[in-house]
Amino acid sequence: xKILFAGAGALGLRFAYMMHKAGHDIVAxxxxxxxxxxxxxxxxxxIIDGKDEGYLHxxxxxxxxxxxxxxxxxxxxxxxxxxxxxxMLKTIQPLMNPKTKIICVLNGLGHITTLKQFIAPxxxxxxxxxxxxxxxxxxxxxxxxxxxxxxxxxxxxxxDYTMQIVEELNKAGLNVNYSQNVYASIWNKAVVNCVLNTxxxxxxxxxxxxxxxxxxxxxSKAIIDExxxxxxxxxxxxxxxxxxxxxxxxTFPIDKQGLHYPSLYQDMKNKRLTxxxxxNGAVARMGKAHNxxxxxxxxxxxxxxxxxxxxxxx
Amino acid sequence: xKILFAGAGALGLRFAYMMHKAGHDIVAxxxxxxxxxxxxxxxxxxIIDGKDEGYLHxxxxxxxxxxxxxxxxxxxxxxxxxxxxxxMLKTIQPLMNPKTKIICVLNGLGHITTLKQFIAPxxxxxxxxxxxxxxxxxxxxxxxxxxxxxxxxxxxxxxDYTMQIVEELNKAGLNVNYSQNVYASIWNKAVVNCVLNTxxxxxxxxxxxxxxxxxxxxxSKAIIDExxxxxxxxxxxxxxxxxxxxxxxxTFPIDKQGLHYPSLYQDMKNKRLTxxxxxNGAVARMGKAHNxxxxxxxxxxxxxxxxxxxxxxx
Numbered sequence: 001x002k003i004l005f006a007g008a009g010a011l012g013l014r015f016a017y018m019m020h021k022a023g024h025d026i027v028a029x030x031x032x033x034x035x036x037x038x039x040x041x042x043x044x045x046x047i048i049d050g051k052d053e054g055y056l057h058x059x060x061x062x063x064x065x066x067x068x069x070x071x072x073x074x075x076x077x078x079x080x081x082x083x084x085x086x087x088m089l090k091t092i093q094p095l096m097n098p099k100t101k102i103i104c105v106l107n108g109l110g111h112i113t114t115l116k117q118f119i120a121p122x123x124x125x126x127x128x129x130x131x132x133x134x135x136x137x138x139x140x141x142x143x144x145x146x147x148x149x150x151x152x153x154x155x156x157x158x159x160d161y162t163m164q165i166v167e168e169l170n171k172a173g174l175n176v177n178y179s180q181n182v183y184a185s186i187w188n189k190a191v192v193n194c195v196l197n198t199x200x201x202x203x204x205x206x207x208x209x210x211x212x213x214x215x216x217x218x219x220s221k222a223i224i225d226e227x228x229x230x231x232x233x234x235x236x237x238x239x240x241x242x243x244x245x246x247x248x249x250x251t252f253p254i255d256k257q258g259l260h261y262p263s264l265y266q267d268m269k270n271k272r273l274t275x276x277x278x279x280n281g282a283v284a285r286m287g288k289a290h291n292x293x294x295x296x297x298x299x300x301x302x303x304x305x306x307x308x309x310x311x312x313x314x
Numbered sequence: 315x316k317i318l319f320a321g322a323g324a325l326g327l328r329f330a331y332m333m334h335k336a337g338h339d340i341v342a343x344x345x346x347x348x349x350x351x352x353x354x355x356x357x358x359x360x361i362i363d364g365k366d367e368g369y370l371h372x373x374x375x376x377x378x379x380x381x382x383x384x385x386x387x388x389x390x391x392x393x394x395x396x397x398x399x400x401x402m403l404k405t406i407q408p409l410m411n412p413k414t415k416i417i418c419v420l421n422g423l424g425h426i427t428t429l430k431q432f433i434a435p436x437x438x439x440x441x442x443x444x445x446x447x448x449x450x451x452x453x454x455x456x457x458x459x460x461x462x463x464x465x466x467x468x469x470x471x472x473x474d475y476t477m478q479i480v481e482e483l484n485k486a487g488l489n490v491n492y493s494q495n496v497y498a499s500i501w502n503k504a505v506v507n508c509v510l511n512t513x514x515x516x517x518x519x520x521x522x523x524x525x526x527x528x529x530x531x532x533x534s535k536a537i538i539d540e541x542x543x544x545x546x547x548x549x550x551x552x553x554x555x556x557x558x559x560x561x562x563x564x565t566f567p568i569d570k571q572g573l574h575y576p577s578l579y580q581d582m583k584n585k586r587l588t589x590x591x592x593x594n595g596a597v598a599r600m601g602k603a604h605n606x607x608x609x610x611x612x613x614x615x616x617x618x619x620x621x622x623x624x625x626x627x628x
Contacts, residue, residue, distance in 0.1 A: 199617075199620075203620045205620075215620075216620065219616045222609060296613055302533045302536075303516055305529070306530065307519075
């Protein structure tokens, strides 16, 4: 297949590496100039499970060079930050045809709405993944372990072709499961992020410290109760609230994610804009559209934005 | 009059200084040992408007020495931190008689409930003050400027005697106004604290930076809307919401309180327990008692407590 990796960060490159190894024809596009330049010059250096696998060579472009790309793609992986999705879709629109499928496993909520502005719902493969990855600097993929991915076509037409794609992804080792539970998975994952990312940032603590407050359940509950109502209205998901509380609490021990400072915490410290509008901010936005009050999630989104404003995050 | 200053911090001592100058018979009790020891040894050093007024001598006791006090008082000023009020009242209970009046102008909400556990409502003079003050170290009062105080007797019986007290306070220069608007003043002042103390702490900013976020009004509104409902139910106060928003916004400019970090912010940084249970925590508690939902104020109280827990505040 001809596959475009729209966003060549850690996770995008992990999948790019795997699909390239499996013999597919890949191209990557990214907005980080030093990173793009390094890959243009040397190729992508892949260090997998601590072993240097050498350099992979495939075409890489800066987002400003999109009109140099003459290909047309059967498959696009979007792998930007949540707030970069819309601009990336605008950028790559000329590279898609009416049959091009887009895989989107970005964290957060509200991406389907954005994707639908650019392609038909039958071409959107939405999902979640537990694959993780890292960069060792510009042009260096440094990753390991294994993972899996759940996908679902937003409008289920012509599924045969999608199943062929899924088969190709699985031949490359991506462990893709076509699942009817994708929406529930997206919301469960969003709950963890809407609670831990924001609370650790406002309390200024790691995940274990959040869990060490005796009434942490009440804090989580205030967020989750609103999310459950919005999940039902927006995606017809019946959130299992006791389960998601357990998932949240399961991260607290120090031999789990307890010592971790969530990504939004790190973005805040590093004066980067956060993904808040795709977490609690999206809950508030969707709640408003469905006439469901979401005072707590709206309030949290404002506090995080106010903190960005104070820090001068960009 | 024989007057007990129950709590000899900056504000208590400012009033003690004024009442002593006016010829009243004063005694002070406090829990800070070094401070009490300094005053026992040298007296209270008073630096007023930059001028050293020398040392004042009056009996000072540590709270553990309460049974050495043989007097019985006509008037008590309580001047503790909000969370210290109850323990102080327990401590000084033997020193009061059925006619002893207590003046309470502490910041925050819920003090009447605490006071009523110890004395009759007709003996409680509740109020607000804009007098401010400071300490220059143990045993040193360092203050200046002027102020005023609004007071109201919680149950208005035998007001003649109260008016005599007010007259004595005014002879000493305290600028006391017996006012029917005291409850509204308490709530207006509490609004400012419930918004700025907590938001500056969670956002980690000064008052000007809070005001610099373009949607600060929405943050304040979420807190104030709940408070207005509770103020009506608890104290029959018709809060003027537009006015309190203006009071809050009036603090933002850097030539007003803009560069100030509120007391709760400073308590948090200095690892002291905060007054949150007498601010947003009190709103949530009163709301619950009146069946008024206060999700935002309850949530804020939890976040502040969680932050205290993480910091190991004591």
